[in-house]
Amino acid sequence: MPYRLLVIPGDGIGPEVVEAAMHVIRAAASRYGVEFEIKTGEAGDVALRKYGAAMPQDVLKLADAADVIFKGPIGESAYDVTSLIRMRYTLYANIRPVKNLPGVPAVKDIDCVFVRENVEDVYVGAEYKVGGVAIALKVITEQGTRRVARVARRYAEARRRKVTVVHKANVLRITDGFFRDVALEELKGLEVDQMYVDAAAMELVRNPARFDVVLTTNQYGDILTDLAAQVAGGIGLAPSGNIGDYKAMFEPVHGAAFDIAGRGVANPIATILSAALMFEWLGRRDAAEAIRRAVEKSLEAGIKTPDIGGRSSTIEVGKYIASIL
Amino acid sequence: MPYRLLVIPGDGIGPEVVEAAMHVIRAAASRYGVEFEIKTGEAGDVALRKYGAAMPQDVLKLADAADVIFKGPIGESAYDVTSLIRMRYTLYANIRPVKNLPGVPAVKDIDCVFVRENVEDVYVGAEYKVGGVAIALKVITEQGTRRVARVARRYAEARRRKVTVVHKANVLRITDGFFRDVALEELKGLEVDQMYVDAAAMELVRNPARFDVVLTTNQYGDILTDLAAQVAGGIGLAPSGNIGDYKAMFEPVHGAAFDIAGRGVANPIATILSAALMFEWLGRRDAAEAIRRAVEKSLEAGIKTPDIGGRSSTIEVGKYIASIL
Ligand SMILES: CC(C)[C@H](C(=O)O)[C@@H](O)C(=O)O
Ligand SMILES: CC(C)[C@H](C(=O)O)[C@@H](O)C(=O)O
Numbered sequence: 001m002p003y004r005l006l007v008i009p010g011d012g013i014g015p016e017v018v019e020a021a022m023h024v025i026r027a028a029a030s031r032y033g034v035e036f037e038i039k040t041g042e043a044g045d046v047a048l049r050k051y052g053a054a055m056p057q058d059v060l061k062l063a064d065a066a067d068v069i070f071k072g073p074i075g076e077s078a079y080d081v082t083s084l085i086r087m088r089y090t091l092y093a094n095i096r097p098v099k100n101l102p103g104v105p106a107v108k109d110i111d112c113v114f115v116r117e118n119v120e121d122v123y124v125g126a127e128y129k130v131g132g133v134a135i136a137l138k139v140i141t142e143q144g145t146r147r148v149a150r151v152a153r154r155y156a157e158a159r160r161r162k163v164t165v166v167h168k169a170n171v172l173r174i175t176d177g178f179f180r181d182v183a184l185e186e187l188k189g190l191e192v193d194q195m196y197v198d199a200a201a202m203e204l205v206r207n208p209a210r211f212d213v214v215l216t217t218n219q220y221g222d223i224l225t226d227l228a229a230q231v232a233g234g235i236g237l238a239p240s241g242n243i244g245d246y247k248a249m250f251e252p253v254h255g256a257a258f259d260i261a262g263r264g265v266a267n268p269i270a271t272i273l274s275a276a277l278m279f280e281w282l283g284r285r286d287a288a289e290a291i292r293r294a295v296e297k298s299l300e301a302g303i304k305t306p307d308i309g310g311r312s313s314t315i316e317v318g319k320y321i322a323s324i325l
Numbered sequence: 326m327p328y329r330l331l332v333i334p335g336d337g338i339g340p341e342v343v344e345a346a347m348h349v350i351r352a353a354a355s356r357y358g359v360e361f362e363i364k365t366g367e368a369g370d371v372a373l374r375k376y377g378a379a380m381p382q383d384v385l386k387l388a389d390a391a392d393v394i395f396k397g398p399i400g401e402s403a404y405d406v407t408s409l410i411r412m413r414y415t416l417y418a419n420i421r422p423v424k425n426l427p428g429v430p431a432v433k434d435i436d437c438v439f440v441r442e443n444v445e446d447v448y449v450g451a452e453y454k455v456g457g458v459a460i461a462l463k464v465i466t467e468q469g470t471r472r473v474a475r476v477a478r479r480y481a482e483a484r485r486r487k488v489t490v491v492h493k494a495n496v497l498r499i500t501d502g503f504f505r506d507v508a509l510e511e512l513k514g515l516e517v518d519q520m521y522v523d524a525a526a527m528e529l530v531r532n533p534a535r536f537d538v539v540l541t542t543n544q545y546g547d548i549l550t551d552l553a554a555q556v557a558g559g560i561g562l563a564p565s566g567n568i569g570d571y572k573a574m575f576e577p578v579h580g581a582a583f584d585i586a587g588r589g590v591a592n593p594i595a596t597i598l599s600a601a602l603m604f605e606w607l608g609r610r611d612a613a614e615a616i617r618r619a620v621e622k623s624l625e626a627g628i629k630t631p632d633i634g635g636r637s638s639t640i641e642v643g644k645y646i647a648s649i650l
Contacts, residue, residue: 076495079495079496122463127498134465134502134504136463136499137461140460142457170401172452174453179459197547198548199551201551205432220548226526235527
């Protein structure tokens, strides 16, 4: 049975980087014998303008039916698309590996995996305004913390058995304290340390090599993974996977970058590496590794976009990587 | 009438860096004719162990009576001391200038002032736990946003008339959206731009020179100012002032650093530059500028602690800076 794959090109540079990545996905699928039944859905700012909904009903139906979603960046309506997908399908772990790549100037050496809780915290959308006071709920549950901590555990077991739990339990004693306590329970037997989120931000610039697996709450993860991606050489290279128990969505960490959209200069590597994460999640580590190796080879061969010192276009990079799989 | 100054040495390296800074404060006071009536209070982890309260009643009384508080870092009980002081006296603006210093290796050039809202957001201490669910309130008020935005406005008017408002209103539409809307209203007439907090973290590493005055909410400010300090060359150099309408507290941005406490190697510059901010708040820009110049001269003369490549002790740095005021 083929996997039902929903592709959402998204806004801004989305269609370009997704097109480039689709060359890689199709090539890897045929080379490694993975079958997909591919549908495409329009969602995001463009859909909002065209159909009055950032996530139109028919795209939602496609998403409901899909085994896996592959998505480009979304513009201003990201919450209505990205967060909606994360919440609706309980994609509770956001996996964000951060690693230097050959020939890409980095701030520092870094090789870690962020496991960001993905459906709780201030992202639950419980916000109220009464007169001059606005309130949002930050929600941390035991169940939600346990399941994401188990994902961190799995990654740590496949790596150096080391996890850093990032929180702010000195201020948020009950919520972040709960997250920390439950996480520490689930991580027993591994080498675990803790860091306050402000110190972690500093440390990601000072000495990022100290991190291996980082487990944190939703909003801290949002902030720290953008930062870490920049430390590794830029957000154009950072992939991510939103993982649930039955479904998953893969997308680049970066945004829609409207300022460079349509010019063929957007870096497709974050999106292509997200495809590698997708094959990994489908249990096809061979295809995933092949994509990663091809990405490294393309960088070594200088087939890269201008943001990292190359002269190739978005689609040229995608086609080249597809061709050497 | 002398200013009533309460000094809280704090935990870890606190007593050392505060002692060094007190040499500078006394020298500047006598050189520039500023009179202080100085009291000292023990608060923090040490006080908690000794007296069973991180902020003992008699220290609280001294704080109530003081015009200004000068504080070292606090350890694990920081929330009970630092946040308590901020809240009790409504020190609603946390001013954190970040700037490269001579001879201090930096990640990038940076020269900006963070104006961090200091008494709202998830720091209000409204946290609850029911069974397996923990909830904290994130609170943003109109009044709280207006007053801190006015402080940002004053700083911008004294600098390049440029403010970046940092929030996450694409997700937190009601709370962060309210903060943004009220802030934009108060900043009318200035050059104002906005940035999502995740993008701001990235941008502080990519191109920090683009920031001048940065206005943000409490927790984003906590995270971003540690990060910015590291970009400028390290957290040992970052001063701060917690400003209210009638009272203020000055402290280094860094923590108690228990691992290096008592060895005379702690960098006192963050604390000494916090003293400069104190004189500025007291209306004594002459003394403030003199301290800043003396700090730069000491760095140029190589009188500095090991963390930034020197061989001087904490107290030697303090005494040297005091001597050349
Ligand atoms: C667009 C936004 C909703 C999203 C988030 O904050 O999670 C994005 O920044 C991300 O990190 O995937
Ligand atoms: C110690 C802690 C309460 C404090 C904060 O989070 O505000 C500190 O990190 C700071 O930035 O002053």
